[in-house]
Amino acid sequence: MKKKKQNEPKRNVSFSQFGSYNLLFEYFITHGLEQNYVRPPEITKRTMELGNRNSPDFVCSPFKFTLGCFLEAIEAGADTIVQVGGVVACRLKYYGSMQKKIIEDLGYDIRFVNLAEASREDPRSFLALFRKINPDFSLVKILRTGITVVAMLEALDRVQLTVSKNAGFELRDGDFDREFRRFCGRLLKSPNDPISVYRIYRETKKNMRAIPTDVPEHPLRIAVIGEYYTVMDDYSSHNIEKKMAKYGMRVERWMNVSHTLLHYSAPKRRKIIRDYVQYDMGVTTTSNVGFALECAKKGFDGIIQLKSFGCTPEIDAMPVLRSISSDYDIPILFFSFDCQNADTGIETRLEAFYDMIRLKKEAQLKSGAPERAAAAI
Amino acid sequence: MTVGIPRAGMYYRCGVLWENFLRSLGEDYVVSGETNKAILEKGSALMADESCLSSKIYMGHVDSLLDRCDCLFVPWLSNFGADGINCTRFRAYHAMISNIYRERAPKLLTYAIDYSGTQDMKHAGDEETAFMSMAKALGRSKKEIRDAYRAAKQISEEDFARRVAQAEAVADGEGTKILIVGHDYSIYDAYIGRPIIKAFQNFGMKLIDANLVDRRQAQRDFRKLSDGTLPWTVSRELLGGVVRYRDRVDGIVLLTGFPCGPDSLVNEVIKREVDDKPILYLLQDGQDGLAGVETRIESFTDILTYHGNGER
Numbered sequence: 001m002k003k004k005k006q007n008e009p010k011r012n013v014s015f016s017q018f019g020s021y022n023l024l025f026e027y028f029i030t031h032g033l034e035q036n037y038v039r040p041p042e043i044t045k046r047t048m049e050l051g052n053r054n055s056p057d058f059v060c061s062p063f064k065f066t067l068g069c070f071l072e073a074i075e076a077g078a079d080t081i082v083q084v085g086g087v088v089a090c091r092l093k094y095y096g097s098m099q100k101k102i103i104e105d106l107g108y109d110i111r112f113v114n115l116a117e118a119s120r121e122d123p124r125s126f127l128a129l130f131r132k133i134n135p136d137f138s139l140v141k142i143l144r145t146g147i148t149v150v151a152m153l154e155a156l157d158r159v160q161l162t163v164s165k166n167a168g169f170e171l172r173d174g175d176f177d178r179e180f181r182r183f184c185g186r187l188l189k190s191p192n193d194p195i196s197v198y199r200i201y202r203e204t205k206k207n208m209r210a211i212p213t214d215v216p217e218h219p220l221r222i223a224v225i226g227e228y229y230t231v232m233d234d235y236s237s238h239n240i241e242k243k244m245a246k247y248g249m250r251v252e253r254w255m256n257v258s259h260t261l262l263h264y265s266a267p268k269r270r271k272i273i274r275d276y277v278q279y280d281m282g283v284t285t286t287s288n289v290g291f292a293l294e295c296a297k298k299g300f301d302g303i304i305q306l307k308s309f310g311c312t313p314e315i316d317a318m319p320v321l322r323s324i325s326s327d328y329d330i331p332i333l334f335f336s337f338d339c340q341n342a343d344t345g346i347e348t349r350l351e352a353f354y355d356m357i358r359l360k361k362e363a364q365l366k367s368g369a370p371e372r373a374a375a376a377i
Numbered sequence: 378m379t380v381g382i383p384r385a386g387m388y389y390r391c392g393v394l395w396e397n398f399l400r401s402l403g404e405d406y407v408v409s410g411e412t413n414k415a416i417l418e419k420g421s422a423l424m425a426d427e428s429c430l431s432s433k434i435y436m437g438h439v440d441s442l443l444d445r446c447d448c449l450f451v452p453w454l455s456n457f458g459a460d461g462i463n464c465t466r467f468r469a470y471h472a473m474i475s476n477i478y479r480e481r482a483p484k485l486l487t488y489a490i491d492y493s494g495t496q497d498m499k500h501a502g503d504e505e506t507a508f509m510s511m512a513k514a515l516g517r518s519k520k521e522i523r524d525a526y527r528a529a530k531q532i533s534e535e536d537f538a539r540r541v542a543q544a545e546a547v548a549d550g551e552g553t554k555i556l557i558v559g560h561d562y563s564i565y566d567a568y569i570g571r572p573i574i575k576a577f578q579n580f581g582m583k584l585i586d587a588n589l590v591d592r593r594q595a596q597r598d599f600r601k602l603s604d605g606t607l608p609w610t611v612s613r614e615l616l617g618g619v620v621r622y623r624d625r626v627d628g629i630v631l632l633t634g635f636p637c638g639p640d641s642l643v644n645e646v647i648k649r650e651v652d653d654k655p656i657l658y659l660l661q662d663g664q665d666g667l668a669g670v671e672t673r674i675e676s677f678t679d680i681l682t683y684h685g686n687g688e689r
């Protein structure tokens with residue numbers, strides 16, 4: 001193995017920004033496929049403009065985000081681009097094909113690895129894609145790193161949940177965020193085995209438990225749902241979870257990569273929502289509607305839906321969410337983001353929503369309406 | 378029992394099948410009227426602002442039927458077979474209607490197609506199996522349903538083949554020819570598409586609908602313009618139609634209702650891959666009718682006629 005690699009220069013592989021998940025990808029590329037990883041530059045206005053300018057009209061914004069990231073990564077030296085879209089039967093499935101075309105038409109000579117070309121039923125199709133990145137990959141290393149990365153994914157999502165739930169109550173601004181960043185940095189340097197990952201996870205949880213917080217007796221509990229990419233990517237959602245934390249909301253979000261990929265039973269959720277949806281609506285609607293309903297039943301104070309402008313399945317879920325909202329008397333706020341949203345408009349709507357649910361809660365508490373205790377960390 | 382069929386969405390693809398099926402069973406049914414301003418306005422009020430134009434039209438038709446029928450015909454059309462899927466909206470209509478009209482709770486007559494069978498729906502399966510699931514709701518025996526389905530299917534396939542043959546004849550014939558690429562429910566809609574068709578015809582253009590192709594052939598042909606990851610059946614067929622007709626037409630018109638998900642990508646494929654024909658891109662939001670579009674149609678036909686004269 002080693003011998004061959006000396007003649008093959010390593011490829012510089014990149015992937016678009018996607019929440020904190022890039023670090024998993026980086027780890028897999030460097031340890032599993034043994035190639036270089038090019039970190040896509042932080043998303044800025046310019047990333048958006050690049051993406052916007054080169055994208056088709058009114059395509060959903062994750063397309064524009066990821067394209068902008070790819071173009072900047074190429075400028076930063078990437079020669080291989082990986083698009084993971086395609087597990088979802090939506091426009092996402094065609095992102096890769098279109099983006100490849102656009103990048104080639106711009107005159108860049110890169111290798112484009114499109115996960116939509118692989119099929120979950122046929123594991124060999126993934127090997128073909130790995131081979132595109134490293135023709136001499138070692139299956140042992142891939143499997144070993146794969147296990148570590150799955151452990152990292154679980155750890156990352158759990159820690160992220162802890163942050164979402166508690167950042168709103170920290171006494172010192174940014175404590176949770178700082179610990180989270182440290183955690184990410186440590187994961188990247190972790191030895192390639194799940195036990196080391198677990199150790200880092202345990203220590204992080206311990207550190208987070210030690211962060212001084214002031215949780216009110218009846219915090220406002222908000223369920224965050226929405227379209228896959230926007231919900232998980234802070235930049236796309238204008239850091240809405242951080243903004244919510246500033247208002248002291250306890251954010252609960254089910255949707256993340258590990259839940260949807262590893263711990264999701266569509267038939268179960270379909271059963272839960274049977275009173276509202278008799279026939280599956282596709283993509284992430286079942287899981288979102290199901291989670292919204294669970295939270296409504298638990299007596300949450302509000303639901304916030306995040307999506308990119310024109311996102312078909314999430315728009316279609318809106319009438320269903322409205323039904324739940326009126327049946328359980330739980331306010332709901334819909335956000336659609338495109339590349340041109342102004343922060344101020346978002347703030348204003350969030351603030352109005354906050355005022356409403358806070359007053360509602362106060363009235364509720366005064367009248368002594370039964371309220372279920374908020375779950376602890 | 379009177380069944381109400383919205384004249385929108387998949388009606389334009391499956392309507393012949395639906396109507397013949399109900400007719401041969403002797404069921405009463407009513408198809409909603411042609412789209413007009415009132416229908417679109419009603420639909421727009423019921424749907425989120427950022428929904429696509431054709432879904433607003435669809436919901437307007439649904440609304441117009443509520444007082445005129447005992448149950449609405451709302452199939453769940455995840456796909457039409459192994460060759461791709463449908464836009465998720467055709468899976469969503471059933472739940473959207475039952476939630477938008479939650480108080481009123483209209484009865485819905487449904488068959489659910491899901492060839493891939495991954496959705497563990499009660500009645501999922503191929504089209505025939507899906508139709509059979511309506512036996513109970515219609516109070517018929519399985520055999521009656523099967524016979525009615527098979528007869529109606531044959532009529533609808535013959536009807537489609539006849540329309541394809543007509544389109545081929547136009548493509549082989551004389552005149553300045555335009556390939557119109559769009560969803561059939563846009564092209565044939567009385568409010569959105571037909572005025573545009575008429576405008577072109579007034580300028581003496583011959584129109585060919587890219588949907589009218591041999592569908593099996595189109596499923597192979599689309600790969601000349603795209604790789605196989607293109608998910609939607611209808612989009613694949615439209616690209617197949619472009620492959621089939623592009624050399625026999627003088628120009629191409631892309632007709633899209635804002636903000637259609639599949640079209641946002643498929644139009645871009647056509648714009649990038651077809652560089653030897655003038656392309657007119659008509660994006661409609663249902664706001665301003667034909668005003669503004671008319672001048673663009675006129676100058677486009679001007680280009681085509683000059684183009685044509687120069688070549689011949």
Ligand code: SF4
Nearest residue numbers: 060090091092311312
């Ligand atoms: S889920 Fe929404 S954002 Fe994602 S590809 Fe589909 S339409 Fe676009």
Ligand code: SF4
Nearest residue numbers: 429431464466637638
């Ligand atoms: S294909 Fe386009 S026009 Fe048709 S329902 Fe989907 S988004 Fe609307």
